[in-house]
Amino acid sequence: MTTAPGPRRVRADDRLSYGRVGAPRRRINGAGGAVGGFAVQLAHRAGAEVTATAGARSAQRMRSFDAAHVIDYAATPVVQAAKGPFDVVLNLAPTTPEHTDALAALTADGGVFVTATTAPATEPGREVRVVRMAARSATSLSWPTC
Numbered sequence: 001m002t003t004a005p006g007p008r009r010v011r012a013d014d015r016l017s018y019g020r021v022g023a024p025r026r027r028i029n030g031a032g033g034a035v036g037g038f039a040v041q042l043a044h045r046a047g048a049e050v051t052a053t054a055g056a057r058s059a060q061r062m063r064s065f066d067a068a069h070v071i072d073y074a075a076t077p078v079v080q081a082a083k084g085p086f087d088v089v090l091n092l093a094p095t096t097p098e099h100t101d102a103l104a105a106l107t108a109d110g111g112v113f114v115t116a117t118t119a120p121a122t123e124p125g126r127e128v129r130v131v132r133m134a135a136r137s138a139t140s141l142s143w144p145t146c
């Protein structure tokens, strides 16, 4: 397991901090939640092509946030729904370590896997960087310095 650095706290209005990763293909798992809604919009504003995994009840909202692809996690297993690899994968959903490993495997070589919930059970390798993210409220997000 890579030793992930501590989260760097940034304010939500520091929108460009999300874009500093400079990677175009992003997968956001758990996009239907409060944090995910911000993440999809900020990633799109940063010029990313966003694939959002969310429940059916959230699909229309994801499209209104300009997600390029919306995957219903209840209808399609994560690995089958893969449209990756992705330069950045952001996990905001309650996942098992095994499910988290499957998500991390969708990260492109040299990409970044960010999780606000469960850490991967195994080291993804391939120079994929694992980052722990903390989200404290609707007005405060943490994002790694990249």
Ligand SMILES: NC(=O)c1ccc[n+]([C@@H]2O[C@H](COP(=O)([O-])OP(=O)(O)OC[C@H]3O[C@@H](n4cnc5c(N)ncnc54)[C@H](OP(=O)(O)O)[C@@H]3O)[C@@H](O)[C@H]2O)c1
Residues within 6 Å of the ligand: 029, 030, 031, 032, 033, 034, 035, 036, 053, 054, 055, 056, 057, 058, 059, 073, 092, 093, 094, 116, 117, 133, 134, 135, 136, 137
């Ligand atoms: N580390 C920290 O400091 C910290 C702080 C706050 C929150 N968090 C965590 O960060 C995550 C995001 O926070 P939040 O407030 O946005 O959570 P939230 O409002 O509970 O949203 C999580 C969303 O994940 C979706 N989801 C549930 N099961 C899923 C699955 N198996 N695959 C994909 N998506 C799934 C649901 O979407 P639908 O509604 O579309 O079904 C749900 O709305 C939460 O897990 C929370 O516990 C961490």
